[in-house]
Structures are given as structure tokens and as C-alpha cells.
Amino acid sequence: MNRVGAIDFRVVREHTERIRPLLVERHADGILLFTPANILGFSGAPLGPSDRIVCGLVSGDGEAALVCPAFEAPDSRSIPPQTRVFAWLEDQSPYEAIAKAVKHLGLERGTILLDPAVWIEVQRRLAQAMPGATWREDDGAITSVRQVKSPLEVEAIARACRRVGQIYAEIGKRLSPGMTELELAGQAVISMGDGSLSGALPLAQSGPNAAIPHRPTSDRALSDGDCLVVDYVLAVAGYHGDMTRTFAVGRPREKCHAAYQAVRAAQRAAIEAARPGATCESVDAAARSVIEKAGFGAFFVHRLGHGIGLDCHEAPFFVQGNRTKLAPGMCLTIEPGVYVPGEFGVRIEDVVAITENGCRILSDGVPTDVSEAFSQGPLCGP
Numbered sequence: 001m002n003r004v005g006a007i008d009f010r011v012v013r014e015h016t017e018r019i020r021p022l023l024v025e026r027h028a029d030g031i032l033l034f035t036p037a038n039i040l041g042f043s044g045a046p047l048g049p050s051d052r053i054v055c056g057l058v059s060g061d062g063e064a065a066l067v068c069p070a071f072e073a074p075d076s077r078s079i080p081p082q083t084r085v086f087a088w089l090e091d092q093s094p095y096e097a098i099a100k101a102v103k104h105l106g107l108e109r110g111t112i113l114l115d116p117a118v119w120i121e122v123q124r125r126l127a128q129a130m131p132g133a134t135w136r137e138d139d140g141a142i143t144s145v146r147q148v149k150s151p152l153e154v155e156a157i158a159r160a161c162r163r164v165g166q167i168y169a170e171i172g173k174r175l176s177p178g179m180t181e182l183e184l185a186g187q188a189v190i191s192m193g194d195g196s197l198s199g200a201l202p203l204a205q206s207g208p209n210a211a212i213p214h215r216p217t218s219d220r221a222l223s224d225g226d227c228l229v230v231d232y233v234l235a236v237a238g239y240h241g242d243m244t245r246t247f248a249v250g251r252p253r254e255k256c257h258a259a260y261q262a263v264r265a266a267q268r269a270a271i272e273a274a275r276p277g278a279t280c281e282s283v284d285a286a287a288r289s290v291i292e293k294a295g296f297g298a299f300f301v302h303r304l305g306h307g308i309g310l311d312c313h314e315a316p317f318f319v320q321g322n323r324t325k326l327a328p329g330m331c332l333t334i335e336p337g338v339y340v341p342g343e344f345g346v347r348i349e350d351v352v353a354i355t356e357n358g359c360r361i362l363s364d365g366v367p368t369d370v371s372e373a374f375s376q377g378p379l380c381g382p
Contacts, residue, residue, distance in 0.1 A: 007238035009080040012044040014150050016062045016082065022141040023060050029110030030059045030102075031138060032126075034118045037310035038142055039066070040238050044080040047072060053094035053122065056083075057101050057112075065101035067094060095129035102130055113138040147307055147315045148329040153239065154353045154362070157308060157331050160241030161351050161363040164232050166192055167202060168245050168366045177224045177249055181206055181217045185230075202232035206249065210345030213302060213337065224250035227260070227344045233312050240312045242333055243363045244349030245370040252344075259338040259346045262294035264368065266336040267348050270304060270318070274334065274352055274359040280322040287336045296338045305333035308351055330354045331362070 019042070023031060033039045033056035036048025043056035043066045054072070057065040063082055066074075070087035079085070084104065088097035102108050111134040114123060127135055149157070170188040181204040189201055204217045210229040222228065231244040246260060266287040273286035284304040291300045303319035306312075308331050316324040318332060335349030348368060352359040 006046060006078070007040055007044055008152060008156065009044060011150070011152050011156070011238075012042065012064075012080045013062075013082070014152065015042050015145055016058050016064055018145045019058060019141055020060055020062055022144055023113070026113065026139070026141060027111060028060070028113045028136070028141075030057060030105055030107045031113040031141065032057050032115055032118065033142070034115035034122070035311075037238075037314075038115055038117075038146075041146065041310050043083045045074050045083065045085075046238070047074070049119075053098075055098065055115075057098075057105055057107070059105040059107060063105055065105055067097045067101050069094075093129075095125050098126065099129050102133060108132050110134070111136060113141060115142065143315050146309060148327055149309060149331050149353070150329065153309060154329065154331060156237055156239035157241065157351060157353070158362040160234065160236040160239050161243060162241070162365050163236050164234055164241035164243045165363060165366040167232050168230065168243075168370055171202075171204075171228075171230050171245075171247065172370055175222060175228060175247060175249060177222050180219045180221050181209070182219055184222070185217050200232075200234055202230050205229045205231075205345060207344060208342050210246075211339045211341050211343060213339060213345065213347070222249050225252055225256075226250075227252055227256050227346055229345050229347050231347070231349065235312075238310055240308050240310075241363065242308055242312055242349065242351060243366060244335055244347045245366060245368070246346045246348060247370055255340070256344050256346065258294065259296055259299075259340070259344070262291050262296050263336050263338055263346050263348055265294075266290040266300075267334055267350070267368075270334045270336065271350075271352060271359060271361065274326060274332070274354060276326055276328055276354060276356065278326050280316050280318050280324045280326065281320050283326070283334075284318045284320055284322075287334070291336060291338060296340075299338045299340050300336060301339055302337065305335050305349075307332050326354045328354050328356050 039056040045066045054068045073087040086097045086101040170191045185201045185204040206228045207226045226249040228247040233242045270287040273283045305318040307314040337347035339345040351362040
């Protein structure tokens with residue numbers, strides 16, 4: 001079972017309404033959703049496939065269906081009224097349930113687009129179970145709906161960012177030389193606990209551990225002079241918040257200080273460049289050029305950022321070669337970094353929403369320079 005959280009029913013209705021003209025453009029009568037985020041976004045059900053088949057369907061008239069195991073079937077009050085549930089028992093074929101859902105939606109002789117994430121075996125079984133339907137891979141309808149957020153979705157992401165941001169004050173209060181990354185991360189999460197975190201720990205990476213961007217939180221003890229990178233993600237009402245801050249444990253070395261200044265300036269340049277009509281690769285270049293001029297270009301080893309919403313990482317992406325133009329409603333992270341192998345890492349990450357005239361920072365509830373704000377050693381200075 002893959003539960004990804006509740007969602008505002010109004011958002012689900014927006015999604016089903018927005019995909020209808022895209023189906024018409026593609027000469028399709030409906031669409032099948034398969035990933036947990038797509039099922040949630042278009043049916044309202046916080047479920048996804050595992051060894052048991054779960055899927056969602058939306059017809060051209062905006063009606064939705066959910067196919068799932070009977071023991072996982074959601075209460076009718078917990079899903080939107082336009083979604084009908086077709087449950088299957090453990091000794092039954094899920095494809096028979098999908099066929100019933102397809103017939104209910106009037107799609108048994110229609111053209112149905114497939115979520116690109118549908119497994120090959122599932123595609124084969126669908127065609128066998130419903131030979132009267134035409135099955136064709138979706139060429140971008142789902143992405144078109146999801147990558148441009150409505151005001152309701154932007155506010156949902158902003159709420160998630162506010163919740164994520166609460167951990168940084170807790171980190172700042174507790175960090176001290178001698179405690180381990182795991183101790184610090186665990187104590188911070190426990191202090192926030194209201195049942196919404198599901199045991200999620202932040203990535204807390206100190207000293208040379210922070211030179212590997214996604215290295216798991218470990219039992220390394222913090223040392224005076226370390227940079228500490230803390231990256232935290234969680235979902236609220238189905239939408240994700242994502243933020244990274246870099247702390248100083250005591251007073252860092254001059255090289256760490258210089259890298260932090262470069263990353264901070266690079267993020268500012270990218271935020272200034274993120275506006276309607278700008279290409280994703282141009283925003284990446286705006287940040288990368290600052291870090292290169294500071295002499296750390298070889299140590300900025302990943303893309304500048306990613307889209308965010310029902311998935312933490314989704315289209316579009318700030319990366320070289322991506323000529324996608326930004327549009328109002330797109331929400332992305334801006335997270336330049338410097339990672340010097342065997343020494344230290346620095347990253348600052350915020351979430352922005354593209355507006356009519358530029359962008360709005362959705363994660364602005366936490367100061368960029370957290371070491372100053374939480375009374376640890378100064379990292380960036382005035």
C-alpha cells in the first residue's frame with residue numbers, strides 16, 4: 001500500500017476539468033492513471049500500485065473511477081463525489097474490475113490514454129481484458145495539467161513549505177559539537193511531532209559527509225568548524241514542501257565561508273532570472289555562472305532544481321539543455337550547491353512559484369542564513 005496523503009477535492013475537480021480539452025486535442029475518450037501522485041491528483045484517492053493493481057480512470061466528461069483491492073477501498077466520504085470505486089477481492093482479477101470501470105465510464109469502445117508509468121505487463125493485460133478499447137500512451141496531457149499549478153495548488157505547496165520550515169529552528173536550537181547527525185535529526189523531528197511526519201527524518205550531512213549530496217544521515221559526530229547541510233521534505237494534503245539550509249557548527253574555515261557566499265549569490269541570481277518566458281536552462285546558467293566565477297564551478301555537480309507538487313521531483317527541471325519556458329503557476333526548487341570531496345558541502349534550497357512578473361518564494365518563512373538566525377557560528381556574515 002502506498003499512501004501519499006489527503007488532497008483538497010477542489011484540486012481534483014480542477015485537474016479533471018483541465019484534462020478534458022487535452023483529451024479532445026488527442027482524439028482520446030479517457031485516460032488511465034497509474035502512479036500514486038497521478039491517482040491522487042485525478043481521483044482523490046491516496047493509493048498506488050504495489051504487488052496489487054491500483055489505478056485511476058478519467059473520462060472525457062470529467063467523471064473518475066478508482067480500481068483498488070477491496071480491503072484498501074477508501075470510505076466514500078474521503079474521496080471526491082465524482083469518483084466511483086471499483087473494488088476487487090483477493091481471489092478476483094483486477095482487470096475484470098478495470099473492465100467494469102471502463103464500461104461504467106463509457107470507454108469500452110473508446111481510445112484510452114495510458115499513464116507513461118504503466119508497467120509493460122499491465123499494458124498487455126489491459127489489451128487482453130478489453131480488446132474493444134484502443135490503448136495509447138499519453139504524450140503529455142498529464143504533465144501539462146500537473147506542471148502548471150492553480151492558485152489552490154500553489155497555496156498547498158506554500159503550506160507544506162511552512163511545515164517543513166519548522167524543523168530548522170529545532171535544528172538550530174540543538175546542534176552542538178559531539179552529537180551525531182542521527183541524534184540531531186531525530187530530536188528535531190520528535191520536537192515537531194503532531195502525527196503528521198510519519199517518522200520522516202531530514203538529510204543531515206556534516207563535514208565531508210555533506211560533499212555527497214544525497215548521502216544518508218549517519219552516526220558521524222558533528223565537529224567544530226563543520227558545515228551542516230539539512231534537507232527536509234514532507235507532504236501536506238498531498239503536496240510537497242522541500243527546503244535545504246546550511247548551518248555552521250562553530251566558525252567554519254574560510255574556504256567554506258567563500259563557498260557559502262558563492263552559493264548564496266548564485267541562488268539570488270537564479271531567483272532574479274526565474275520569470276515567465278525564461279527557459280529552464282537559462283535559470284540554471286544564471287546560478288552556475290556565479291559559482292564558476294567564484295572558482296567553485298567543478299563542485300556544482302547537479303542540476304539547479306526541479307518541479308515540485310504532488311511529487312517532490314516532477315517536471316519541469318532547471319538543467320542545461322531544457323528549453324522549457326517558464327509560465328505562471330509553475331513551482332520549482334532553486335538549490336545551487338558546492339561539494340568539495342572529502343572536505344565539505346554547502347546547499348541552499350527554496351521553492352518558488354512563477355508569477356506574472358517574476359517569482360514568489362514559497363519557503364520564505366526560514367531565513368537563508370540560519371546560522372545567524374539561530375545563534376550558531378556566523379557562516380555568511382553581513
